[in-house]
Amino acid sequence: MEHTDPFAGERLKLSPFHARQAPMNLRDAWSSWNSYKFADYYYDAQYEYFCIRNTCGTYDICPMQKYEIRGADALAMLNRMVTRDVAKLKLDRVTYCCWCTDEGRMIDDGTIFRLGDDHYMLTCGSPCLAWLRQSALGFTELTVRDISEERAGLSLQGPTACAVLKAMGLAAIEQLKPFGILHFDFRGDTLMVSRTGFSGDLGYELWIDRSLALDLWDALYSAGEHHGIHPYGEAATNMARLEAGFIMPAMEFNEALKTVNFQLDQTPFELNLGWLVDFRKPHFNGRSALLRERDKGPKYTLVKLDIEGNKPANDAILYADRRCKGEIGYVTSAMWSPAAKANIALAMVRTKYLAGDIFAEIYYPKELRPYRKVARCTVRDKPFWAPARTRQTPAPDR
Amino acid sequence: MDRYDTIIVGAGHNGLICAAYLARHGQRVLLVEAADAAGGLASTREFHPGFHVAAAHTVYQFSPQIAKELELAKHGYADSGKPLSTIGLDPEGNHVAITAEGVSGVDAEDADRYRRYRAELETFRDALAPFWMKRMPGIGGNSAQELLTFAQLGLRLRRLGREDMLEFFRVATLPMRDLLDENFANDRLKAALSWDGIIGGRLAPRSPNQSVLMLLYRLCGEHGGQHVVPQAGIRGLIDALVAAATGAGAQLRLGAAVKQILVEGDESGLRATGVELASGERIAADRVVSSADPQRTFLELVGTRHLEIGFSNRIRRLRCEGYVAKLHLALAEEPRFRGLEQADGRMIIAPDLDAIEFAFDDAKYGQCSSDPVMEIVIPSLREPALAPPGQHLLSAHVMYVPARLKGGWTADAREALTSRLLDELERYAPGLRKLVLHAELLTPADLETLHGVTGGHWHHTEFAIDQLLMMRPTYEAAQYATPIPGLFLCGAGSHPGGGLSGAPGHNAARVILS
Structure with missing residues (x-):
């Protein structure tokens, strides 16, 4: 008789890197992120933190939400949604940004990758599809697709990160500027590398089709063997980002769409992110409210x-x-x-x-x-x- | 390029009224209207050679204040004369008639109760009356003016006295059915009295929400809720408004459909700067006032890219489906209804409240009712010029007819409904079918095409508690100003609503001039 799992819908999803990460999680220290089984730490958070600061470590960003935004209206739609001027974002560049409700309260922060003329990728920590759908109303030349499941992402952070990628054979990777993007052939597919991260140190994020995730892992760990590469979890990343002064949702800010009590969310000015708000843009969501906030002071x-x-x-x-x-x-x-x-x-x-x-x-x-x-x-x-x-x-x- | 102080989109009655007020205050005003005649849903058009009719066939709440301030009498709008009695038709001729004096055709108890019912509604109506002609306070707005309006509302309700005030709160959002069942026994009377609480909306007698409030709104005008055909007809009212507006200096351009409301932006933000016509012509102005419905204004003419995301989606979610179709019959001679000396009233075919409810049930699911209910007027009895000499026309509001009929409005579907309506009319007016020279059926979808109003909805968007007062059409646009500087609303989608009251046009002008 076939056994069916009554809790099938409740079980955590496994990252495309899980097969490699699971045996290394000596403490079985799992928590979850966006319904993925996610390592809090593998062996010892302090040790992993020191890998980030002294050698390098990998952090699984598959649970991060990734949206492909394409079409002639893609720029207009994104530029109306986020507070920064996306028109200034050049091809193969990444920008950090945030987006707000009509009332100027912060919904989330994230990064926008410009991958083509009318082609962008938005990444963020929490699911955002509902807001993207609302933001897309009235833009006809536009497709918004959730590619979180199909694109695997792995963050490589720390002083030896560039050396590891060089050892992996990524030509001229050292010439990649912060917030730049390079594309490499990898097993007949494309490996996208952005010089981005959440550690405050030298680091990269590697993006690839999920079918090649384990191949990428093996190539990376083989190249990094003598460069101190080690996986790190949520605890170590939280230490590194705090030293770098980066904010975390549910710690520094309450995502506005999830905030129950009126105005217990935050504005970008309260979060010291006023530099992300570009009032030279004639319009973006929350502009009037944010202008009042700027003039009044948070x-x-x-x-x-x-x-x-x-x-x-x-x-x-x-x-x-x-x-x-x-x-x-x-x-x-x-x-x-x-x-x-x-x-x-x-x-x-x-x-x-x-x-x-x-x-x-x-x-x-x-x-x-x-x-x-x-x-x-x-x-x-x-x-x-x-x-x-x-x-x-x-x-x-x- | 000509430059105007204000461009008004749409020359319906609200657009005309707003234009007249602004022009009288010295503004250079241009009204642009897509149709070839002014008036919107109240414009009179020829539907058969020699036969003329407007979608709105009676007036019942036109503001006397506006008539006075705009000196409409000087422009040929004479007071309306004798109100139409409302007649609950009976196939055998045992009609129920409601007039200013009372009701007939019912037993003594119902007749007595009617007097008390009417007096109570008039008390409530009087308490609310000043607020239809006022800008509503913004939620969270704490200006002296806004607090004063709130205070006045509270005070007026409090002045009703404790019992009346409690009773007001009890009945204001009652379904029509509850109110009428409490008061009356006669089915035909109840159906006829429910009519003005529900027509024009997605409401039936059992629908909760605001039908009693709707009724109170309709009682508030010059005629105390009595329906009239003005002496010079609906046409006379619109002609007078056109004359008042153009006489004050406003320019009117007909056949000038607006393709978009121009919005320009720089470092100081966005601003409405004019309109682009379908012809490609661009006309600049310091401000644009739209009497088009909120969905058309914001989602089509302005475009969401200039709006806030939450706001755009609230506009998208407005309920704008109309459920009233219009039947126009060109008749070879005066129709005779069984039991009526002359069909000179507003006649309602709805034997009881259930009949209305069941007709609504069909329409809710995208179907046409097999037993439609309707309101009939023979406007040519009051205004003979609408039809050739000796001939007449019948105008009927038919409920409930969905804009989006399952299977679409095919020729067969129209033919089937028209034929069904003629059969139904024949039961009350034997021989009518033979008099019909031409029949025109306008579904809500046709009204949308003809008058550019989304969903063919009489009030542009549902007259419902979540879309009323300081929520109409939605917050951030409920005080006639919109989130875009230089863009205002003045149509039925704004407080207080549609129904040929003229209040939105008047209130918008006051806000613009303040």
């Missing part, structure tokens, strides 16, 4: 904090004085940064209090018992991790 501003001591300030509430009277903000992400040797955090602070003293009320455990401390915070403008190689072309070997 109520909160996301800042990088350097906090005294070494106790991570997770979930800490911020005050303007040491006695903790009157809240002025809250920490969104925090960690001890091994690279910066600093106690760092991202925090939302009431804009008018930014110039004054900021204190974090931190609770930390010692042998199961919680302790409290109040630590002075200093606002930092620069990312905690931003090595020169991230921007250098040709990219160095390490």
Whole structure:
């Protein structure tokens, strides 16, 4: 008798790289992302983090959402949807962008790849097809296709990333500029490489048809054998991105379409992403609301904090004085940064209090018992991790 | 290139009224109209040699304030004269008649209840009346004017007294059926009284939502909800509005269909700058006011690329399907209805509320009812010039007829419906078929083609609680201004709605001039 799985629809999907990643996940530390089985870490998050900072690591971005947007109206539709001017995006270039509701509240951030005259790829962390459909209303020369399942993506990040790709035989890869795209023949198909990533370090993202995912993995790991290549999971990527000052949904911002309480989402100005909002464009979604927000000034501003001591300030509430009277903000992400040797955090602070003293009320455990401390915070403008190689072309070997 | 202060898209009555007010305040105004005659759904056209009719065959709520302010009397709009009585037709001639004085053809209890029913509705109508001619406050808007309007509404309802106020909140969104079942026993009376609460919308007697509110809206005009044919006909009203607008200096261009509303943008944002006609001609203006329906205005003439994404999709979701068809009969002589001395009323064929409900049920699923219900007027009895001497025309609103009929509006489908309607009429007016020189059936799809109104909907978009007042047609465009600077709405899709009241055109002009 044939056995049918009553929970078939509930089971997590497996990434095209799963066959290689699963045996390496020594701790079976799986969580999920967009209904894919996804590694939180493989063996030890700290170790994986050090691979990103000292050698290189791979991060599975198959669960990331990928949309192919084509047609004569593709540019007009994208340019109306996102706050940045996509008309400036040249062929084989990538741009970081965000998009907002009519009220200027941030729905998500992501990247747009320009792959042809009327051909773009949009990537983002959460499913966005419903919003794309709404955004497509009235644009007739347009097709929007979800290619998340058919395109495999693998991020390769760290100082030796370029050396690995060179060893794999990708000619002139070191000449690829940040946010540039190159195409290579790979097993009779095309391997697309973009110099992009989420680590704040030198890094690339590799895009290929899912049928060739394991071949790509093998070629990459064979080339990287002596360059310290290692897979890393969500925990290590979260450490790296925090040092780089990158925001995460559900941590720094609440996706506006999923926010239940009115205005507990954020605007790009609150998230310090005002530089993504191009008011020289006559129209884009949320423009009027964002213009008002710019002129009025955001109520909160996301800042990088350097906090005294070494106790991570997770979930800490911020005050303007040491006695903790009157809240002025809250920490969104925090960690001890091994690279910066600093106690760092991202925090939302009431804009008018930014110039004054900021204190974090931190609770930390010692042998199961919680302790409290109040630590002075200093606002930092620069990312905690931003090595020169991230921007250098040709990219160095390490 | 000529430059105007304001270009108004569509010379229906609201476009004309808006133009007249703006021109009287010294603006250079151009009205562009796709058809060869002004008036929109109220324009009078020849449907058979010598026979003329307008889609709107009576007036019942035209604003006396507008008539006075625009001095329509000077332009030949005389007061309407005697109201038409509403007659619930009976095949045997035992009709129910509703007039300003009361009802006849029912028992004493119903007749007595009618007086109280009418008085109660008039109390509610009077409480609401000032708000049809006002710009509605924006949601979240806290200006003194907006708060004042809210306060006035609250105060007027409170002034009804505790019991009437509670009763108002109870009945305002009742289905017509509940209200009528509470009050009356006579089926034909109930069906006839429900008519003005539901016609023109996607509503039947059992539909929840706002049919009582619709009825109150229709009671608010010059005639207290009584239907009239103005002395010079619907044509006389439109001619007077044209004269008022052009007399004040507005220019009217007929046969000038608008292809798009021009929107230009720079670093300071977007702005409506004029229109492009179907001919390719571009005309510039400081602002554009559209009396076209919201879907046509935003989705076709402006284009979503100039609009916000959420807003565009709210406009897309507006309910704009009309369910009223129009039957026009050219008749060799005056028709005789059994039991009526003269067919000089507004006659309703709907034996009971169920008959209306069942007709709606068919249309909901894309079919034509086998037992349609209808409202009949013989306009030539009031305005003989509509037909050749001695001859007459019959005009009927037929419910419920879907714009998108299953299988499409083929010649066979039209023929079948026309024939069914003639059979039904014959039951009440024996011999009528023989008088018919020509029959014209206009489905909602035809009304859309003929008058450029989406779905052929009388009110441009459903008159429903989610699309009313400060939600009409949707927030961000409910105060006549739109998200695009320089673009305004002034048609039936704006507060308070359609029905030849003229209020949207008047209110839009007030906002533009403020």
